Amino acid sequence: MKMKKLSRLLLAAPCSGSGKTVITCGILEILKRRKLSCVSFKCGPDYIDPMFHRYILGIAGYNLDSFFLPPEQVKALFEEKAKDADMAVIEGVMGYYDGVAGISTHASAYEISQITDTPVVLVVDGKKSSLSLAAEIKGFLEYRPDSRIRGVILNRTGPAMAERLRPYLEELGVCLYGAVPACKEAEWESRHLGLTLPGEQARLRERMEALADRLESCLDVEGLLKLAGEAPPVQRGREQRKSSGSEGKRVKRIAVARDEAFCFYYQENLDWLEDNGWKLIPFSPLHDSCLPCAGISAILLGGGYPERYAKELSENQAMLRELRMAEKQGIKFLAECGGFLYLHEMLEGMDGGSYPMTGLIEGRGYRTERLSRFGYIVLYDRQGRRMARAHEFHYWDSTRPGEAFRAVKPLGDREWDCMVVTDRMIAGFPHLYYASGKDWILQFLEKT
Template sequence: MNIPRILFSAPSSGTGKTTVTCGFLSALKYRNQNVVSYKCGPDYIDTLFHSNVLNVNCYNIDTFLMGEKNVINLFCQNAFEKQIAVIEGVMGYYDGIGGISTDSSTYHIASLTKTPVILVVNAKGMSLSIVALLKGFMEYQKQSYIKGVILNDVSEMHYQTLKKLIEKELPLQVYGYLPLKQEFALKSRHLGLITPQQTEHLQQKMYLLSKQMEKTIQIDEILELAKTAEPLPFVPQNIPKQIQKCRIAVAKDDAFCFYYEDNIQYLKQYGCDIQYFSPLHHKTLPTNIHGLILGGGYPELYAKQLSENTTMIKSIQCEINKGLPVYAECGGFLYLHETLEDMQGKEYTMLGVIKAKAVKGERLKQFGYVTLCAKQNTLLCDKGECIPAHEFHYWQSTNNGNAFDAVKPLSQKKWQCVHSVGNVFAGFPHIHFYGNTNIADNFIKLCCTQVKKS
């Protein structure tokens, strides 16, 4: 399958690759290009930026969470009939599992998808050293896929000097630069970049950024580079017909906004009618539902508002008590607690389904990739079954659950997590359904049993 594509990466985090990626996507939008975007790794927030800029879905690609075969197939499936696929890297280009491997790194994705790579380098305060830096990245792996560089935070005069140095010394093309301008800056929060809903005048920022990209980035030449990507093998999925359809309510608002788009698409492909609702603003759950999904996000920022929406709390409590199947991750897990502390440490009443308190932590404790190993038969999988997952949270629970052991890759570190009690499956880990489709399939089956009861 021929897919013109480009990947923006960087030597490290914080160099401006999200700014460059979003600016490039915005510029393509104003050129009326039919684009699909991707984010390497488990990150939710950058995908929200991509979606907000493009007003289309953005997909995560992660070899640990999805497996190599699924990465290629889903990449091709989601890029079908698009003019170009744009991929944003994660962390530094070669940074993978445990910080000691290239597995699940941006480089791993580039080599798997055979995608040309442009490094975004913050060149402020650098001169000839930038050549040594780039040479090291190009030669660290025999086939690095690195074809070019964009310089960030430099003046036009300094850019011209660096461009001549780089192109004289290395077989790399310099595709332009971005000057240091505060109007392009994207603020951060405890989970990384803030969400698009919280960014002031985002569309105006992206418009100005796209105009700057047109002036100082060689967009046409990047598009030509994207066309040099070689064809990929694509095996279309065989989706069996779901005889019994079900209706699943999915929490989606500023408090609950972390979802892998492929997870939602998986449910839809298997006949699920997705009904979005807002625990912040709506008074009750959607009617005639057969399952409930509470995703991650920032409920701690909206603890007071969530607590004061008592009609929604009662509506959810009532349906859960009736046996409604519930799947909750991270922020959704916190919402199920008896109480939740806000950013100032003030405690608010929540759903009370999990008999525990959600409290503000001082630092990250359990985070990163894990393999979940079921210690017992659970609501969604059998004892001994394993699921690749990811954790990243500052808030802690006084009762993490004990249905699974979470085991860190390339490490002996592990901890207990996840509640699987009755009709509720809830915990901190984020799961990509393609990592173990039994999770989604079993949840769908549970929801379908509710259809028969209704």
């Protein structure tokens, strides 16, 4: 089996909010400065963090998720997307051991470290703590004997305190790669679904450069590179099966909504569509007055923030008419979460107003005060057949969430009806991972 040398690191944390995204982005900026060919990955079902990775590196980032894919396919995806890179940086998700249902390490950053055989650096928030940090780190090292945690970065910790703690941390068998003090460079804006998007962050390029300057001054970058270089060669996993028979077929076009309101897409899903012979044509429901070109066979409306732009979307009557006409012409619709809400008759905006939308689904989207349904799910049809794996994360709900499928929480006792599915539409709150239900999704798209 062919082996490939690939330097790599996984940056994890004890919990969300520890600063791993900011530090990951700063390190990516440093690697870019050093002219290293680098690729980035995000553990778990996250859309926003990979957008920041892409902003820095200028190339797509990918999700590594062992709930959506079996381990050998996660490994194959990792190796395939990193094949031309000198270095891979993987950002963890939530707490290092946090996995399915909050009671398992399945689909955790820890599990991804095992699958990819990657050394781990733990980003620990040191604010309001001192020696107790050593106890916390000791717990993470010992919770699993094969933790793969090789080093620590202390966040929101001054250099003097870090140096006083160094011998106590090194006594545990880990290397302290530096401490990042509380500073304005590491303060990023956020809202109900996570960090605000790269395009919404003021002077982001300037701030990224300032963050990298700060990290260069307080982290042992050479030490991190040395650790990354100690990762064993990658054994190529089982190849992800690509579509058979797509070569020679007529290329079909799918219009993909890409703007401030619709921006949540797994890059793997977009690649999957292209691998199966679909040409992706971007368009903006916010800014365009018509669909991008003739010959569209399907429309993909991803998740995002339609509630923040409900008034503007409603006022773009030309686009609403285009979408209604497309539905009448038999064009297929794939719509997830925010895209699903856009297909409703009415949508409550962030301002509390109620705005007309496309009206392709009878019902109203409305705001709730908390996450309505959150986490991994498996989708089953009414005959009990497993259709796909997916993820839900939304504060808005619907008077018609759909009833075509049953969503079942793994390792839990919750389940609910969801999804509107017809010959021309797959729509609902679940964010689908296409490779987990590829035959069903492909049949839907290809059926005339």
